[in-house]
Amino acid sequence: MQNPTASPFSSPLAPTWLRPPEGDLNRLDGNVWSSTASRTPDGELLLGGVRASELLERFGSPLYVVDEADMRTRAEGAAAAFAEAFRAIGAEVELHYASKAFLSIDIARWMAEAGLGLDVASGGELEVALAAGIEPARIGLHGNNKSRAEIRRAVEAGLGSIIVDSLQEIERIGEVAAELGRVQPVMIRLNAGIHASTHSYLATSHEDQKFGLTFDVARTAAARIRELDSLELLGLHSHIGSSIYEAAGFGAAAEKLMRFRAELLEGGPVPEVNLGGGFGIAYLPSDDAPTLDALARGIAGEVARVCEETGSDMPRITFEPGRAIAGPAGTTLYTVGTTKDVSVPLEGGGAARRRYVAVDGGMSDNIRPALYGSNYCARLANRVSEAAPQLVRVVGKHCESGDIVVHDDYLPEDVAPDDLLAVPATGAYCWSMASHYNYLDRPAVVAVRDGSARTLVRRITIDDLLAADTAWTPEENS
Ligand SMILES: *Cc1c(COP(=O)(O)O)cnc(C)c1O
Numbered sequence: 001m002q003n004p005t006a007s008p009f010s011s012p013l014a015p016t017w018l019r020p021p022e023g024d025l026n027r028l029d030g031n032v033w034s035s036t037a038s039r040t041p042d043g044e045l046l047l048g049g050v051r052a053s054e055l056l057e058r059f060g061s062p063l064y065v066v067d068e069a070d071m072r073t074r075a076e077g078a079a080a081a082f083a084e085a086f087r088a089i090g091a092e093v094e095l096h097y098a099s100k101a102f103l104s105i106d107i108a109r110w111m112a113e114a115g116l117g118l119d120v121a122s123g124g125e126l127e128v129a130l131a132a133g134i135e136p137a138r139i140g141l142h143g144n145n146k147s148r149a150e151i152r153r154a155v156e157a158g159l160g161s162i163i164v165d166s167l168q169e170i171e172r173i174g175e176v177a178a179e180l181g182r183v184q185p186v187m188i189r190l191n192a193g194i195h196a197s198t199h200s201y202l203a204t205s206h207e208d209q210k211f212g213l214t215f216d217v218a219r220t221a222a223a224r225i226r227e228l229d230s231l232e233l234l235g236l237h238s239h240i241g242s243s244i245y246e247a248a249g250f251g252a253a254a255e256k257l258m259r260f261r262a263e264l265l266e267g268g269p270v271p272e273v274n275l276g277g278g279f280g281i282a283y284l285p286s287d288d289a290p291t292l293d294a295l296a297r298g299i300a301g302e303v304a305r306v307c308e309e310t311g312s313d314m315p316r317i318t319f320e321p322g323r324a325i326a327g328p329a330g331t332t333l334y335t336v337g338t339t340k341d342v343s344v345p346l347e348g349g350g351a352a353r354r355r356y357v358a359v360d361g362g363m364s365d366n367i368r369p370a371l372y373g374s375n376y377c378a379r380l381a382n383r384v385s386e387a388a389p390q391l392v393r394v395v396g397k398h399c400e401s402g403d404i405v406v407h408d409d410y411l412p413e414d415v416a417p418d419d420l421l422a423v424p425a426t427g428a429y430c431w432s433m434a435s436h437y438n439y440l441d442r443p444a445v446v447a448v449r450d451g452s453a454r455t456l457v458r459r460i461t462i463d464d465l466l467a468a469d470t471a472w473t474p475e476e477n478s
Helices: 051-060 067-088 106-115 124-132 147-157 166-181 215-227 246-266 292-310 323-329 366-372 462-467
Strands: 045-047 061-067 093-098 115-118 139-141 161-164 184-189 231-237 272-274 316-319 329-346 351-359 391-397 403-413 421-424 445-449 452-457
Touching: 045 051, 045 421, 051 061, 051 329, 051 421, 051 445, 061 067, 061 115, 067 093, 067 106, 067 292, 067 316, 067 323, 067 445, 093 272, 093 391, 106 115, 106 124, 115 124, 124 139, 139 147, 139 351, 147 161, 147 403, 161 272, 166 184, 166 215, 184 215, 215 231, 215 246, 231 246, 246 292, 292 323, 292 366, 323 329, 351 403, 366 403, 403 421
Parallel strands: 061 445, 093 115, 093 316, 115 139, 139 161, 161 184, 184 231, 231 272, 272 316, 351 391
Antiparallel strands: 061 329, 329 351, 329 421, 391 403, 445 452
8 A cells, every 4th residue: 555645745634545646636547437538638538539528518417428338348348258267167157237237228238239138136127128128038137025016027028037035935936937827947046154345235145134045045945946837946146245356255155156056956957056246346546456357267266166076067157247347337427516625623733624526416326425435536527737636525415414426536726616527437336326315317327439429318307306296286387
């Protein structure tokens, strides 16, 4: 770790993870920004060849911008990385994009064109996938509390897998499939007891949380599934959590699932093992995210080893990356409204200045800092500046002091009202988790590519929200 006081501009308020403001505050670090992000000769941010100012003029502020080429390339790259690692051990591998990260009809089609299937976690996500024309056999349905209506829709549509997360659900799916005269492939979601190193709300494989079945319960589940003529045991599933940067947890989960599979093989086939998603990405220039090649090779090694040790046949392997594909492709653009300096008392006496930079969105378009304490970074988007670095906190316009977009970063100290700010790596779990808190608009989603921009999902405005209010009387208010 670098010494945070290494620069004369370093603030005593800066957290230790924040790099000191050396060098160029206008730089777009390649590990964080989408691959087509660059600056025009006059210093403006270009995404997919389109100027930030043009995007906000045409589509309004704030705005979610998806770098289409970047997202497609990441999907293809992920598929290739896993295919190569698993080809080396003689296994077939398939990727399902975890659509809850960021889904629209076009995005679903990009994933299909890159060769990926799709995972959905609700009836709503399933409708988007079906509207996109995704082959139902390549869709998996997740969820710890699927409704009977969701199950019926999934079985009717002919989904390739339903991932079972309770014993009750086995009966429900079995009944629906029997009624419809279908045999529904199901997987059992296991809680492999892996303590993934991530925020506790993002860890899904420790004991005291709602997801998955323990190996004991899963034994009962497998036996019951095998009893029912309307169900087929497709395999085992594990997703240890999200935003994980270390390979160890994935390898440990793979080992546990493969050993459990070897046991279940005594009672019949278990053709597939799904090892979930959760691969971390860089949100800050100082973040060092593992490459998917390295992770894939590590996991493949573990699968091959257990297969050999247990004398099992090689299963088909599935992964479900979401964030790793969508996250780096997205950038949120904001307009600065106000700035305010506060004087923060220091422990050893004295005080330091923090500049609050308020933008026209906030926790309604990116809840992750408030929900998980996630850190992001920001850059001026409409211009470059050589002004001295100032420690800033980028905040939104909501009625909460926790309404923070970027907890700590350095920006040029001349940042001012009407400047445009860009926050990178917001493609995953931002728009998809957006709310209308304070009746703010849900910003539009725009795809940029080769110098042109088009709307994927339009802005949802106060007119849309009032139209849903049964007491709204447009004639009286026009
Ligand atoms: C959320 C989720 C994923 C994707 O997680 P990422 O961190 O976005 O890769 C995959 N599988 C399941 C079951 C999930 O719930």
